[in-house]
Amino acid sequence: MSSENPTTRIRILDAAWKLLESGAARGVRMSDIAKAAGISRQALYLHFPSRAELLVATTRHVDAVKDVDARLAESRSATGPARLDAFVAAWGGYIPEIHGVIRALAAMMETDAEARAAYDDRMAAVRHGCVAAVAALTAEGCLTPHLSADEAADLLWTLLSVETWARLTQDCGWTQAQYVAAMQRTARAALMRQEI
Amino acid sequence: MSSENPTTRIRILDAAWKLLESGAARGVRMSDIAKAAGISRQALYLHFPSRAELLVATTRHVDAVKDVDARLAESRSATGPARLDAFVAAWGGYIPEIHGVIRALAAMMETDAEARAAYDDRMAAVRHGCVAAVAALTAEGCLTPHLSADEAADLLWTLLSVETWARLTQDCGWTQAQYVAAMQRTARAALMRQEI
DNA sequence: TCGTGACTTTACACCGTGTAAAGTTGACAT
DNA sequence: ATGTCAACTTTACACGGTGTAAAGTCACGA
Structure with missing residues (x-):
C-alpha cells in the first residue's frame, strides 16, 4: 500500500x-x-x-514539502508581543498553501468519521502552537486578565482558523498582507493586557 | 409545490x-x-x-419562528460601544438556534451551486447588520483608525461567523455566555479606538 | 524463463439524490 | 352515489460517486 x-x-x-x-x-x-x-x-x-486517507496523506505531503515545522519553529524564538506577531504571521502565512486540502477534508467531516478524525488531528497540532504562544505571553505577564490561558489559546486558535482566513481573503477579498496585519492587531488586542 | x-x-x-x-x-x-x-x-x-431548497426553507422557517428580525432590530436602538455589544449578543445568541442548518448548507456548498448561493445569501444578510453596526461606530467617532469601515465590517462579520461560534462552543466547550462575553470584548478591542 | 510488482481494464455492489408513474384514500361538490 | 381532485404512497429506476473484485498486460530482475 x-x-x-x-x-x-x-x-x-x-x-x-x-x-x-x-x-x-x-x-x-x-x-x-x-x-x-x-x-x-x-x-x-x-x-x-480511501478518499479520506488520500486527503490526509496530501496534507502531510504538503507539510513536508513546505516544511511547516521549520516555519513555526522560527516563530518560537521571538519574545513577548513580537512572538505573538511572529506566530500569527507564520501560521497565517502557511494557510494559503493548504486551505484547499483542509477545506476538502472539512467538507467530508459531515459524513465521514475518518475524515473528521483526521481534521481534528490536524487542528490539534495548530492548537499546540497556540498554547505555546499563550504560555510565552503568560510567562512574561502580558496576558490579559480577562482570559484564562486556556481561553486565550482557544481564542487565538479560532482567530487563526482556516475558516477565518478563507472568509477574509476569499469572501471579503483581503490580501494576505491585510489578513496578517489584521490578525496580528486583533490577536494583540484580544489577548494582551492593554497598558496605556 | x-x-x-x-x-x-x-x-x-x-x-x-x-x-x-x-x-x-x-x-x-x-x-x-x-x-x-x-x-x-x-x-x-x-x-x-431538492435537498438544497429544503435546507434553505428550513433556515427561513427557523428565522420566522425565532423572529430573528425582531431580535436584531432591538440591538439597533443602542448607541456607541453598547450598540456593538448588543449586536454581538443578539446575533451571537441566535447562532445556536440555526447552526445545524447552516452547517448542513455549508457542507453542500462544495458540490452544489444552489446551496452555495443560498449560503452566501444568508451570510450577506448578517453582513448588512455588521455594516450597520460599524456605521454607527463611525458616526460616533469610535472606530479604530487602523481599519476602514469596510475592513471593520468584514472583521466583525468574520468574528460572528457560525464557524467561529462552532469552534469555540462545540470544539472548545465554551458556554454560550463565555462565547458572547469573549466576542464582545474582542470586537470592542479590534474595532474601537482605544482611548486610555 | 519464470515470477513478481505495478498498473490497466472491466464489472459490479452500495448509497444517496432525484425522476416517473401508477395506485390509494378521503373530502367535498353536484 | 358518484365523480373528481389533491395529498400521499408505492414501486421502480437513472445517475453519479466511492469502493471492491478479479483477470489481464507488461517490464524488470534473479
Whole structure:
C-alpha cells in the first residue's frame, strides 16, 4: 500500500494537491485526481485505501514539502508581543498553501468519521502552537486578565482558523498582507493586557 | 409545490430543523427527514424540489419562528460601544438556534451551486447588520483608525461567523455566555479606538 | 524463463439524490 | 352515489460517486 514505487505515490499527492488548491469549485473526485496523476482511477486504491486517507496523506505531503515545522519553529524564538506577531504571521502565512486540502477534508467531516478524525488531528497540532504562544505571553505577564490561558489559546486558535482566513481573503477579498496585519492587531488586542 | 396542505410542509421543516440541530453527527438524509416527518421520502419532493431548497426553507422557517428580525432590530436602538455589544449578543445568541442548518448548507456548498448561493445569501444578510453596526461606530467617532469601515465590517462579520461560534462552543466547550462575553470584548478591542 | 510488482481494464455492489408513474384514500361538490 | 381532485404512497429506476473484485498486460530482475 505504501511500499510501492514512491514516485507514483508522489505524483498522486502532487496531483491531488494541485487540484484541491487551484480553484476547483466542484468537489474534486477520485477520477479527477487519477486523471491528473496520469493513472487509472483504480490504481489510486493501490496507494490509498480511501478518499479520506488520500486527503490526509496530501496534507502531510504538503507539510513536508513546505516544511511547516521549520516555519513555526522560527516563530518560537521571538519574545513577548513580537512572538505573538511572529506566530500569527507564520501560521497565517502557511494557510494559503493548504486551505484547499483542509477545506476538502472539512467538507467530508459531515459524513465521514475518518475524515473528521483526521481534521481534528490536524487542528490539534495548530492548537499546540497556540498554547505555546499563550504560555510565552503568560510567562512574561502580558496576558490579559480577562482570559484564562486556556481561553486565550482557544481564542487565538479560532482567530487563526482556516475558516477565518478563507472568509477574509476569499469572501471579503483581503490580501494576505491585510489578513496578517489584521490578525496580528486583533490577536494583540484580544489577548494582551492593554497598558496605556 | 408550496400551495398544498401547509401543516405537512411545516411538519417537514420542523423535522428537518430538529434533526439538523440535535447532534446528528452523520449527514442528515432526505429519508431521515421523511421518516421524522411521518411521510414517505417521495412526498418530500412534492413540497421541496431538492435537498438544497429544503435546507434553505428550513433556515427561513427557523428565522420566522425565532423572529430573528425582531431580535436584531432591538440591538439597533443602542448607541456607541453598547450598540456593538448588543449586536454581538443578539446575533451571537441566535447562532445556536440555526447552526445545524447552516452547517448542513455549508457542507453542500462544495458540490452544489444552489446551496452555495443560498449560503452566501444568508451570510450577506448578517453582513448588512455588521455594516450597520460599524456605521454607527463611525458616526460616533469610535472606530479604530487602523481599519476602514469596510475592513471593520468584514472583521466583525468574520468574528460572528457560525464557524467561529462552532469552534469555540462545540470544539472548545465554551458556554454560550463565555462565547458572547469573549466576542464582545474582542470586537470592542479590534474595532474601537482605544482611548486610555 | 519464470515470477513478481505495478498498473490497466472491466464489472459490479452500495448509497444517496432525484425522476416517473401508477395506485390509494378521503373530502367535498353536484 | 358518484365523480373528481389533491395529498400521499408505492414501486421502480437513472445517475453519479466511492469502493471492491478479479483477470489481464507488461517490464524488470534473479
